[in-house]
Amino acid sequence: MSSATLAHPSVDEKQEPGTxxxxxxxxxxxxxxxxxxxxxxxxxxxxxxxxxxxxxSRRTDVLLGTVNTAVLLTSSAAVALAVACEExxxxxxWTARLLSLTAAxxxxxxxxxxxxxxxxxxxxxxxxxxxxxxxAGAQQFFALYFLxxxxxxxxxxxxxxxxxxxxxxxxxxxxxxxxxxLEVAALxxxxxxxxxxxxxxxxxxxxxxx
Amino acid sequence: xxxxxxxxxxxxxxxxxxxxxxxALLLLMxxxxxxxxxxxxxxxxxxxxxxxxxxxxxxxxxxxxxxxxGVLIRxxxxxxxxxxxxxxxLSGVDYATRTLTPTDVQRPQxxxxxxxxxxxxx
Numbered sequence: 127m128s129s130a131t132l133a134h135p136s137v138d139e140k141q142e143p144g145t146x147x148x149x150x151x152x153x154x155x156x157x158x159x160x161x162x163x164x165x166x167x168x169x170x171x172x173x174x175x176x177x178x179x180x181x182x183s184r185r186t187d188v189l190l191g192t193v194n195t196a197v198l199l200t201s202s203a204a205v206a207l208a209v210a211c212e213e214x215x216x217x218x219x220w221t222a223r224l225l226s227l228t229a230a231x232x233x234x235x236x237x238x239x240x241x242x243x244x245x246x247x248x249x250x251x252x253x254x255x256x257x258x259x260x261x262a263g264a265q266q267f268f269a270l271y272f273l274x275x276x277x278x279x280x281x282x283x284x285x286x287x288x289x290x291x292x293x294x295x296x297x298x299x300x301x302x303x304x305x306x307x308l309e310v311a312a313l314x315x316x317x318x319x320x321x322x323x324x325x326x327x328x329x330x331x332x333x334x335x336x
Numbered sequence: 337x338x339x340x341x342x343x344x345x346x347x348x349x350x351x352x353x354x355x356x357x358x359x360a361l362l363l364l365m366x367x368x369x370x371x372x373x374x375x376x377x378x379x380x381x382x383x384x385x386x387x388x389x390x391x392x393x394x395x396x397x398x399x400x401x402x403x404x405x406g407v408l409i410r411x412x413x414x415x416x417x418x419x420x421x422x423x424x425x426l427s428g429v430d431y432a433t434r435t436l437t438p439t440d441v442q443r444p445q446x447x448x449x450x451x452x453x454x455x456x457x458x
Contacts, residue, residue, distance in 0.1 A: 151409050155416025162420040166427050172381070188369070195365050199391075203358035206399040210354065214347035316400045320392045326365070327384030331372035335380075 150310045154317045157281075161321050164274050168328060171270065175263020180333030182259060182267035185251055190242050191330040194235050195322065201231035202319040205289065205312045212305045221308070225293035228315065232286040239279055243272070271329055278325060281318045289315065357398045364391050 172179045208224035211217040250258040252272065253265045288311045295303025368387040372380060397403050402410060
């Protein structure tokens with residue numbers, strides 16, 4: 127095979143996707159199973175301890191949760207727009223700024239999350255001997271709540287670091303911060319958003335009318 | 337020149353799609369919030385999950401560009417979802433058909449006894 131063929135593949139992108147994009151999708155499939163086990167545990171708890179689940183969920187901060195959801199959805203739109211701008215010669219100058227905006231929104235999300243956790247700590251909603259609620263299953267709900275939002279938070283930190291690095295590299299015209307890298311990082315960010323899309327109703331909106 | 341016009345049109349279309357998708361996502365979020373305050377019984381959870389599914393679908397189809405992805409990428413996405421469904425179904429069948437018996441180390445209030453006195457902790 128000639129070096130020219132290796133350097134410039136001629137096949138259509140749909141028939142042979144870049145290894146980066148396919149690799150990220152395969153990784154996201156494994157991440158789905160990572161979170162998926164916790165979601166199955168959640169479903170078990172909700173079906174077996176409905177009273178405890180409802181009482182515990184009502185103690186979560188629905189206002190902060192809703193604001194955080196809006197922040198994350200907006201960040202997903204921002205990174206999608208960054209990818210679109212990268213593909214247009216005239217709009218390419220906006221890419222770095224949109225990536226920075228996405229990372230900034232991610233930081234806002236984490237700050238609000240820390241505020242929530244702090245409030246829950248003060249209200250004795252962290253599982254342990256001083257746990258405030260006594261309904262069966264309430265402690266399990268909050269154990270899963272902290273585990274799932276904590277794991278999601280760790281993923282957010284990785285995403286913020288990646289997007290921040292790409293924003294910096296893009297603004298300086300670095301070769302490693304190109305369209306392919308951007309698209310792969312954006313896929314990861316959208317997945318983290320999709321996980322939160324399910325966490326929001328499952329953690330914050332159980333039996334709110336009760 | 338023609339290529340530049342086509343690219344510009346494509347970008348404008350993409351920008352519009354992202355904007356509408358963003359608005360739809362926010363409206364669906366508010367719908368989910370509103371439905372939680374309506375007394376729908378077990379349908380509250382169904383409504384929440386259906387709305388979340390639609391939102392995730394918008395993110396996957398439009399933002400993650402599954403609509404223009406090739407077969408291989410779509411297969412990777414479906415494989416992940418399929419594997420999770422297997423996890424859900426098999427674990428669900430296990431828990432649905434297994435009788436719960438508290439062990440001695442569990443305090444009584446953590447788990448209601450499934451049977452009579454024979455299974456009570458000593």
